Amino acid sequence: MRNRRNFLKAGLLSSVIFLASQDKLFGATTTLHTLSIMQKDLLYDAKNMPSYNEINPNKYLTLIFNHSRIDDDEKKYLRDGAKWLNEEAVEMYKKTYVSLDANKRQRVLISFSSHEWGESYIHKVLSYMMESMLGDPIYGGNKNGSGWAFLNHVGGSPSPKEPYL
């Protein structure tokens, strides 16, 4: 794993991640903004899948960050991963991930996925996207059952009356 000592610690989901290397500041972003862009990129050219707005994955992640059954290590991992992705972008293009164009972001993702830790992080973010896309619509994603329709799935019945938080 590469050295991340030059990267300042990020705090909460919406707190700012400063990206610096060799005393030079390359930009700043937030965990939530990075994840939002990354989630859109993980749907790249997937025209048959529900749209980003139908999946609503960023709102779902906000819920995950406040969930009683998600422990602090998991939340820290989600924050750290967003930082690592930006770090990858700085190393490749000297820019934050969120400030790159779509093609370059795909190249960053490909490079990121070649590291074991990058691949694990993509798996984690995709897993939460699947929860939002295919979980009960009461959680704010899977709008109008679009995720279930995509996979010809019949959702469980009875459906929940309230989300489990």
Add this chain to the structure above:
Amino acid sequence: MKNEIYDVCIVGSGAGGSPIAYELANAGYKVVVLEKGKYYREADIDKDEIAVSRRNKFIPSLKDEQHVINEYDAKKNVTRYTGEESGWNFWNGSLVGGSSNLMSGYFHRMKPNDFKLLSTYGKIDDANVVDWAISYEDLEPYYDKVERVIGVSGEVKQHKFLEPRSTKDFPFPKLEETKVTKWFDKACENLNIEYFATPRAILSTPALERNSCAYSNFCGSYACATGAKGNARSSLLQKCDAKVIAEAFVYKMDSDAKRVTQVHYYDARKESHSIKAKVFVLSAQAIESSRLLLNSKNKYFKNGLANNSGQVGKNLIFSAGGVGEGRLDVKNLEPGLFFNRSIQEYEYEKDSKKYKGGTTDFLYEHANIISRAIKEFYDAKGNILWGKELQDKMQKSITTTKVLTFEVFNDWLPTDECNVSIDKKVKDKYGVNVAAINLYSHPHDIEVGKHLAKQGERVLREMGARDISVNISSAPPPNLVAGGCRFGNDAKSSVLDKNCKAHDLDNLYVTDASFMPTGGSVPYTWTIYANSFRVADVIKSLLISKDKA
């Protein structure tokens, strides 16, 4: 009510405890059931995959309650894991009715030879195999009772290993089956393998004042919203006047030299309460029952309650075996219909020696769509996918194919190394020392499992399945756990007598799967229910004779 003395106090509301509550309360006795989990009734139940399968709604958070696992490898070196750090989870279902709420209800009786493994198949080195203190004939009337009271649906079909039955057929017809079962039947016939429809503890018709199955497609791991599943709450606790106290964690049992006098529990606010009773029944599931006894030391029982033999916690067993799966090209299946098929190779010969075999159940991959989607994240080379590539793979795989899985059940041999003790360092949220699960799997278990899996693999191949994979391992299935308080006729080598009463105490019974000295080669729930009904008759006779006296 303060100072109230119950006739019977039961710790744990699952398949081990509830038959006692049902029988004794319906006989007019004052019964209280203490359950650690919450009370969910049918109206509270939904099929929320995120809550149940992703966030583990029905089991404790490992941060609050965990186990320590000391794993022995083949050379008997030990590695220590804590549940919280490793994520290794041995909880099954903390709710009224226990894990019977969440079972799939694959119901098989044990066979007559399962009750006399030692005398039938002989000694196995480094394994503590013994014969049971009762026979199949002793338990058969209670297997039959479970069919009628809990509700077992199925269709008896003659086969080489069919156990003797006192009735001709199941009281409820078999559940509706998917068309793919026909492929399975044909494949077995081509291979000359005997098969039968898996009996299920699920009502196929409205009966027993309960609804029939709604074929919701979400059964195993989920609680039942119709009451069709033969869980202990729907089929027993809701049909008697036993008082159920939910969110009551029992942390200690008090005793004098001969009798348990009271139990202490914490409520949801961690306030302590006590219950007094004439008879106490412990059924908190195998690991937790041993933990409670070992944590209940007093001046009469310095090594733990009912532990003069030193056997409490010993000979913990799971179900050995594993799983296999294959992918079938099939579209437009009827969602919710069951794939209920089993084969049994309960005995086989190898190198002129007779071996005890086991059971293989076939079932569809779980309906959980999130986990099925996640399984598609990688391409054939092991690269993670996203975007259009992931979309195409996921859509093709999930909408045009179906994964058929099989599960192998064979004996997990009892050994000295596999047992429950108390961890000296780690405590739960109540401040009580947690159970240490000392894990060891005898090499014989894997040998038998691999033999049985070959037949499952052959059937999948004959059906035209592709991407076939098999995983027979020493990993313990947490939902198939037994032993720790084995019963027997010798008070020096067993904890309980043949009626599951502690040898050392006059009024303590243990009626979850703890009593089982060997496990059979089937899921345990039917046997736990049947044995608990048997012990209920013993306790009832005892109370009646005391009333008369």
